[in-house]
Amino acid sequence: MKKVSESQLFELEAHLAGTLKPVTPPSELVQRMRSRIRFPQPKEINWQIGNWRRLFVVYGSVMSGLLVTITVARAFFYFFRRDI
């Protein structure tokens, strides 16, 4: 059985520490991965929320307008039908 030299192991640990260092993934790689995973950026989320609100208001306005128009048309038809 080989006799374990502590100094050899310390030396090996030092080399491991010098070799296995944290690396920084390039920022474009992080962005590319982010887009692959497809979760939106915070700015994009804000834009999407704002956009949904805007769409809701537009949809609501159109529907309300349509209801008013139909009601007026029905009323007009009800009151003046006999005269036409």
Next chain:
Amino acid sequence: MPDTEFNEEDVLTRASQGDRDAFGQLYERYIDRIFNYVYYRTGNLHDAEDLTARVFQRAMNHIKNYTDRGVPFSAWLYRIAHNLVANWHRDRSRRQEIPINDVPILPSKGDHPERNLVHSQEQEALLRLIRRLPSERQNLLILKFVENMSNAEIGSIMGRSEGAVKSLYHRTLLALRDQLGDQNINLDND
């Protein structure tokens, strides 16, 4: 994001309820660590990118099933990464091997590029030996040196006791030292 503003429990709860912004915060917090782990396990920048993205895709798809059983979220992510890397090695062993010598060494945090060049031959020799170790021992070395984790933290990720990790670490060092001797690789002192 500074740690003081990051409440992982809260972010995890929101992420598990389908909040993608919350998952984005988890991504920002763990991307470097998972990338480092995958990079050192594959030794290949392109595959590291691909596998890291897949780790987070899988995590996002399954985060609803994540339950805190005293194991940190990072351990859950590392296990996903470990499984994907194991699959990658299995698939790769069926195909043509790519020489590991062609792998570029990315600059380390806070390291001077010239210093990297001087040490690259020695580092490559040591990295080749590390990559021949069983995957469990590779994991241990990466978590200890790259992630700077304690034996207890490593144990929580690997599902082993602190003592078992310490013992495995010692046996790994001995195995590496023997392999260096067998292959006449001399690691010069700085």
